[in-house]
Amino acid sequence: MQTSGGESERRKPLVIAGMPMYNEEETVGTVVTMVSRHVDLVICVDDGSSDASARIAEANGAVVLRHRVNRGYGGALKTLFHKAKELNADALVILDSDGQHEANDIPSLLEPIMSGEADFAIGSRFIDGGMGTDMPAYRRLGIKVITATNNLSSNSKIKDTQSGFRAFSKLALERLRFDSEGMELSLEMIDDAVEKDLKVKEIPTVIRYDVPKGSNYTAVSHGFTVLSWALLSLSQKKPLLVLGLPGAGLLATGAAMGVNTAQNVTTTLDSFLGAGLTAIWVGLLGLTLITTGLVLQSARSLLRLLIVKEFGLD
Ligand SMILES: Nc1nc2c(ncn2[C@@H]2O[C@H](COP(=O)(O)OP(=O)(O)O)[C@@H](O)[C@H]2O)c(=O)[nH]1
Ligand SMILES: [Mg+2]
Incomplete structure (x- = not known):
């Protein structure tokens, strides 16, 4: 009987990139191509985009998962976590399809995850070496207010709670639970990680605002949803x-x-x-x-x- 090589032939770690995607035909092709250089598999979750996003993502080598009804950003992340666990991934990186995140920073985000130093890495604009290119002042202020409110309730010291550029270890994939369907998920995930004593680390990165379509939501509606969540959580916890x-x-x-x-x-x-x-x-x-x-x-x-x-x- 033949053996498959035993202990010496350990499986190579599987690193997946997951991209929520909603009407991003202008940018998704380039993002998938750049991201593919740093990971083993790129998965895009499409929520009924009315443009050519899904076709372009597939043509550039991504696997596209489709939701029949729009389940929002949070729903897309749930699908990505589910798929990453099903495929027994060792790490999952999530980033936006609109070109705001720097694909070349994926290795720096993965480094603490693969070395075991962190379970949850966040690409941060607000620590040394990070920045938001052309970031409007009102967005910067909004993020600071949301972050201060959330840090008060969760006792976390994260400086950029609104970055969607994140990486997770296998342990984080198994342990993290979240319910939010919208952008407030950004906070729920951090709170859950802190409560479960997962190691969270911020890594400097540049988040761009000079892209064709940086946001599907207005700053006011985004800010209102996320800040309401932070205030509700604060009133429940303190x-x-x-x-x-x-x-x-x-x-x-x-x-x-x-x-x-x-x-x-x-x-x-x-x-x-x-x-x-x-x-x-x-x-x-x-x-x-x-x-x-x-x-x-x-x-x-x-x-x-x-x-x-x-x-x-x-
Ligand atoms: N699958 C899915 N992706 C979404 C949805 N809404 C936004 N996205 C994607 O999530 C990412 C972040 O959304 P975006 O509007 O850029 O948020 P912002 O940059 O934080 O203002 C982008 O890649 C969007 O295409 C949605 O309802 N479903
Ligand atoms: Mg964006």
């Missing part, structure tokens, strides 16, 4: 901070107004009652917010404790 801080401000305002009203007790009965009542309701609102924040914070801690004790999960 209710005491979100409710208690404004609550304390209102309580202090109410108290100050009350003292002021008491001092002016000699003025007319009308103004006394008006200001006094305002002081009382402002103060009560503050107290209610602080109490709600405290209750939610304790409920969250209790729930976590129960989950850890009963199911051994964290």
